[in-house]
Amino acid sequence: MTFTDQLWQDISPTYEAILTHGFVNELQTGNLPSPTFQYYIQQDALYLTDFSRALNQLAARATTPDDMLTFTLFAQNAILVERALHETYFSLYDIQPETAKMPACFAYTNYLLATTSLQSIAVGAAAVLPCFWIYRQVGKHIYERAIQENPYRSWIDTYAGDAFDQSVNQMLALTDKYAETAGALELAQMREAFRVSSRLEWYFWNDAYTQNRWLV
Numbered sequence: 329m330t331f332t333d334q335l336w337q338d339i340s341p342t343y344e345a346i347l348t349h350g351f352v353n354e355l356q357t358g359n360l361p362s363p364t365f366q367y368y369i370q371q372d373a374l375y376l377t378d379f380s381r382a383l384n385q386l387a388a389r390a391t392t393p394d395d396m397l398t399f400t401l402f403a404q405n406a407i408l409v410e411r412a413l414h415e416t417y418f419s420l421y422d423i424q425p426e427t428a429k430m431p432a433c434f435a436y437t438n439y440l441l442a443t444t445s446l447q448s449i450a451v452g453a454a455a456v457l458p459c460f461w462i463y464r465q466v467g468k469h470i471y472e473r474a475i476q477e478n479p480y481r482s483w484i485d486t487y488a489g490d491a492f493d494q495s496v497n498q499m500l501a502l503t504d505k506y507a508e509t510a511g512a513l514e515l516a517q518m519r520e521a522f523r524v525s526s527r528l529e530w531y532f533w534n535d536a537y538t539q540n541r542w543l544v
């Protein structure tokens with residue numbers, strides 16, 4: 329079993345909770361109310377820019393030119409995906425850009441930035457991995473079940489597509505490479521980082537589904 333197999337096993341209940349979440353279900357049927365998707369896409373625009381910063385942080389600290397290239401390309405892709413997906417939906421639904429991060433987005437982006445800045449590159453990689461891996465699995469799950477006329481088709485095609493799939497495979501290989509040279513403490517920190525980010529993925533969808541806002 330590879331290290332990343334172990335990571336996936338660790339989050340099995342969280343992944344089940346994501347797949348059965350109302351947001352993911354209704355994204356698949358196409359019945360997700362547009363205000364719910366609107367909240368999601370506004371928060372996701374804020375998420376993806378910080379996610380790109382976190383990837384650039386890993387690029388700066390990578391020890392080989394190949395790894396630096398990989399991380400800078402991921403960082404660029406995060407911005408490009410943000411532009412492509414978000415411009416489609418922003419104009420389609422006449423969505424206004426949002427500047428305030430709601431609780432899950434706030435927690436997740438700050439967690440990623442802190443972890444990729446202050447922890448080892450191995451732990452940072454484990455923290456960003458769920459963003460790749462969970463989205464691919466959810467994207468494929470929905471792709472296999474959604475009808476062609478689903479209003480969220482470009483979102484589905486992005487995350488179920490080949491380009492994204494290749495990035496995810498690269499990120500998995502990098503994480504396994506870092507795990508090979510990590511000691512016991514660092515491996516435990518990697519597992520914890522992967523669990524935390526996976527849990528925050530669930531919260532990100534849940535905040536959109538419940539239109540969660542700061543209560544005070």
Ligand SMILES: Cc1ncc(CO)c(N)n1
Binds near residue numbers: 376459
């Ligand atoms: C919250 C979140 N996680 C992961 C991705 C995939 O990049 C995304 N767009 N948004």
Ligand SMILES: Cc1ncsc1CCO
Binds near residue numbers: 406407492
């Ligand atoms: C993980 C991820 N999400 C959107 S773009 C990106 C990097 C893939 O190249």
